[in-house]
Amino acid sequence: MNQTRIKYSLKAFLIVILFSMGMTSCKKYLNIPPPTNKIAGSAAFANDNSTSGVVTGLFSSMSYTGYFTGAGGIAFASGLYCDELSSLNVNNSAIQTFYLDALQAGNANQWSALYADLYQANVAIEGIKANESKLFNKDQWLGECYFSRALLFFYITNLYGEAALPLSSDRLVNGLLARVPQAQVYQQIISDLLQAQTLLSDSYKDGFGNTTTDRARPNRNAATALLAKVYLYAGNWAGAEGGASTLINNASYQLEPLQNVFLSNSKELIWGLAPLVPDGIVSDYKLYSGPMPAQLPAGQTPFNYGISAALNNDFVNSFESGDQRFSQWIRPVNLTPAPLVGGASYYFPAKYKSAVSGAEYLSMLRLAEQYLIRAEARVMQNNLDGALADLNLIRSRAGLGASAVSTKSDILQAILKERRAELFTESGNRLFDLRRTGNLDKVMANAIVAKGATWSTYKQYWPIPPGDLVVDPFLVQTPGY
């Protein structure tokens, strides 16, 4: 009996040993596979395809999430905010606070959306750098990231003034950043764009690194074009002229007839955001037109078609007679019965006209703007003839005669007026132009009357979300709010 017991105990002991051996591999046992619909950690940068996907995620977010396009977009909100658009929807408080220039802390949350993508850009830059050896097209991906980061900083600083400058994905560091002066932000933007210029290639590339004619991903020229715009904003006239000239002298880019400017295959396009497929329609089309007929049935208003804003009367009246842009890029819509004698009831921006998937791209950078950038840079460098030549080229494309102005300040005003007519409801240009040329207070003093509200200088920049101030003691609110 005793022998048996020993035998049993030995075997029991053996089992315990075996079991313990199993236990030692437990740490590995807890390494579970990631979910099948997600990529875990740095695996996203293991090859060109997924790395490209991360960068594409940035562009698709710009195209989709709404800080560039749609009702929450910078173009729409800033158009309401200054003197481009009139609100038709008095019950929509989000639209009304922009239209009435009554922003309070918490109203202008494009800040959060822009920084959310900035985080993505930083994550991508770090991921690509850490995995450089695995990537064939790392220059393209990295260049696109730097370009995107510069673009995001550009809009942050132009909407909010001083900006926080997160350059890594470290959330502990970024959560305690302070806002830095605009000059420092511009420095960063310029440095990012210079990097992008060296990294990107002259030809357009697709998401697989193949050369393409499609202009949905930025190339070196896009970086140059944005840099020219940044130089103009920052007062580096020579830099602005040089950059714009590079584009203008490049045969790949040509001014198109007005009706072709916003097509996806437009030669004028330097970089555009492709609308996301399956929808494939630029949201500006839905924002201002959609299926709304030119003559509304009795009892209907644009609001029946989900359209909340029309062009401001003052802006409509500012067009010179014969300006083809008025007939090509603006669409009149009449109520039944029409309350107004003569003109139409409403005028809507109609740069985007297509409900066909992929037919149009949201223009972010285009050649006409480069002519206007060069014109302005030339004036500032006292090259008035050169400036007028550029200006008149844009005017003649619109069916207008040469400008009659001659003095430096008159030419500058003419360029500003031309920018208004050429670039309306595009990327917030109007608000930015008014402010950087020192015309904002003067223009708004007039515009605000029609709105029935009040204007103050501090409103040139928007307020940041109040929650951010609570959790980051170093962040301060935009002055005045």
Place this chain on the structure above:
Amino acid sequence: MTGKSKILPWIGSFCAVCLATFLFSPAANAQQFRLTARRVSLKNLFKQIETQTGYAILYQPETIKDLPDIDITIDIEGIKEIMEQALKNLPLDFVLIERTILIRRKAGITPAKIEPDELTAMGTVTDEAGKPLTGVTIKIQNGTSGGTTDLTGHFSLRFREKQGTLIFSFVGYTPQEVEIKGQKKILTIILKEDHQELSQVQVIAYGTTSKQLNPGNVTTVKAGTIAHASSTNVLEALQGRVPGLFIQQNSGQTGGDYLLKIRSSVNFVASGTGSNSNTPQPMILIDGVSIPVGGLPQLLSGASGVPTVFRGGNFLNYLNPDDIESIDVLKDADATAIYGSRGAYGVILITTKKAVNDVTKLQVNVSSGFAMDPILPHLLNTRDFIMLRKEALSNDGVAITAANEDVNGTWSADRNKNWPKIYEGNFAARTNAGISYNGGGDLTSFLISGNFRQRQNVELNKGGYHDGQLRFSVNTHTPDKRLAINMTGSFLSSKNDMLAFDITGNSALFLAPNAPDLLNADGSLNWNVSPTLQHYNPIAIVNTIYENKVQNLLSDLSLDFHPMDRLWVRSRLGYNQISSDELSATPSTALEPGPNVAQKTASIYNHYKIESVNLSTYAEYTQSVGQKGTLNLKAGGELNSRQTAVNDIYGSAFSSDAFLHNPGLGANGYADYNTINYRNIGFFGIAKLVWDDKYIVDLNARRDGSSRFSESNRFGTFGSVGAAWIISSEHFIQENAPWVSFAKLRSSYGIVGGDALADYAYLAVYNQAAGTYAGQTGLRNAILANPNLQWERNKRVDVGLELGFLKNRIYLETDYYQNHSTNELVNQPSSSVTGSTISPINTNAVIETSGWEFSLSSTNLQVRDFSWHSVFNMSIPHNKLLSLPNISLNIVNPTFMIGKPLTGILLYKYEGVNPQTGNYNFMNAAGQTGEHLTDLTSKDKTEFLDLAPKFFGGFQNTFKYRRFQLTVFLSFTKRTGQSYWSQQTGGYPGGSGNLTTDALRRWQKPGDMTDIPRASAAIPTLFSAYNFYQSTGAYTDASYIRLQQLSFSYDIKSNLLAKAGLKTLSVSIRGQNLLTFTGYKNGDPEQLNYSLLPTLRTITAGIDAGF
């Protein structure tokens, strides 16, 4: 490395256990004995016979000491023959008692001398049904030595004493004392099952214990109690039964979800369902395997976006309550700390029925009845409705127009329809049928059972819930009793084709009472209800398609290996798999007829499969300590793995409704497939010392790892200490207060972990972005990952006092507990510069939950034929936020306030209906009372109201007279909830939808003092009504007492039964949720939600026959 290869070493160790035990197992053929041996000693011969036949051979060593070795050849069947052959030519005789063979000297031959100072006892211990009892403790009074019975209930012991009293004790049975003297005697002990509270067997982590000796807080509910209810889900039968466990049905619909809450557990992270969404759910284990709680990955919305009623459903809907043997609810640190990172919110152990040795029984039961909605709202009749509508239009200064068909005469004022009764007032049939057979032989017993359940839908009688199930359990042990094996398997297939929408809050029920029927006489939809409803038919969802087929496999293999005295090695492998094929579709027949209706058709198919594996092995060792102590040690390891796979296929714009069952054929669509893994591993040790049956100390420790955390934070150590003092065993009680039959003071303290955070929350992942950009799909970093996340830590203290009086006829148990939860997971706000405005962190905040629990059981009357037994329990839970170091959490949720419960809500201060204007008045933060139509902001929400139950419990009375039994069970809850009135209207009479009759109390003229405002359907009243909805005025007392269960049964005993081959026959009538006493009007005070189907009332009659 893949996951599979990592599990290999585990399977290896499990196989090792199996293999080893197999090696020790001799041939199991007990009938045939073959042996040819030369010069074999009698001792070895007997051993051979023992191992080959499974019989125990008992003898005194002296009996055979002087006998020589023998030559022998045996090849025969039958134990008697074998023994006769073996003992032929020897001076030995044998007696066969059950499975024991006693060897003795033949009469007339001088027996070997027995040492005078030794006492020998041998025999078997069985229960009343003759089932052998394993592990019965045998001790000699005032002595030190003793032992236990083996797997077949046998024992053979020697004591130093000459004579004495042997005490046989076993958990769940009344101990028995037998006096023996120095003579040899074969004892056959029959232990009687003890039905008293104290001797109840409680299933705890890794083993069982008796309530008497348990220093932890565990409440046990037995099969008999569950059987009184005619529930589909066992949780319904548990409602109000367990102190500290709050259960709420989130929908009365069969197949719906439940909210569970043990000891007012709360945290910051929303992971539960129901009204208090920050309720972390307890862990539920069925035979050791954890099951998903808090909803399954079912569709949460239908094909066209309308939410389904089932809210994810509940795993226990797919467990037949009849299969449950017992449910143990573990609450304090002593009971839960051993579950390491998972026990923080309580543990519910469900043990299923197993095969029973040596009992042959065929049981058949059938029951049938109906269910109904017990609470239909009392709505206005046509006369009152029209009166109020006209009054509202006149108050608003609006003329009756062509659009007002309800009052302009288009709809007849003579029509009066009670829509809720028409659509929801149906009786729905319920049927239940089950059969089970238990049988077996000496070594093996088995249980097989089958069950069929059918529940029709109350709502519109559309579809039903049907399931069928097969189950088996096999018990066996090797003849040498070293190894016992149990295997259980159950397969359940369920089909649910009910209407997947709860129409309780649907506007169809609140149509004007004179509106035309929404359904035509032939059952088709009426799309010409009226010009205003031309494009709308609220009941159109009746034509949507829903089908959910669920299959649930539960299996469990356990090995109990007994290599030597006092040592057991127990291993258990459990595997559950639940899978579902769910289809929700909107056919063209559910849509307004039109040329492009096909474009709006949609269909979604959802498939999920959840596999859970549990493997645990531990060694248990019991050792006497000193003269009076018993030390029980357990050490082992456990691993759990769960994989959830979910597959969706969505399609829309079908060319024909015939294609809806194949969503891939839609013109547009998408498909998704995802798997989620969760693994857990733990090593544990348990030490329990019982001294003199008076003092008990229990230590638990566990090192535990969970895959929910990043590699550096995966492991944590948890533990607890529990102690109990059975005061009634002390002399001073026995002498001074003999009426105190039992008194136990117990207490426990420990740290329990909680991993109630999302899977992969630590892992930075990239998701695929929606749509394609220039021909490529984007990826996006999911920002909310935090690799530093750790366990929540719950420090728990529990003090309990158990008192029994008058031989425990009255038994009272009181508990006070206090838990401090720290390291709580919370979504902390962060600057949007970081990329996201919230980030999940462990915060230093401390949440305190505390409370009192009482339970009292009493045998009030026990006379010859009549008995009356009562059980009462009550829980008073509290929770509050003790500290909140990061005050910015207030931004995320302003109800996070120090000193306040986390289950509360902030509301505007309601100031009644203004007697002058007839509108609601509110007080803003500045203290101004007025209508405040548009100027109230969230800062004006100054009133805090806790919505958690203040107390709840149950009260059961059981009356027995001869063979009649009547059980009455009441449950009760005290709490505050949102009134039906405020939910259905937002608070103003006069709109085009019908209202409850409360509307008749409305304000009519200046000076009227009432709680219902003036009739109005104008826009400003919408603002006011919305403010009212968010004010204290919308909240009311929602306490209730419910006649939860009433059951009446009669056991038929007659000679005719035996002639018909029947052993037992009983008939019963059972009612569930028969009556509710409450001040809460029109709705169900359990769900407090006007758009959810109330808990159903069911009445069934059944018959149960045993053969």
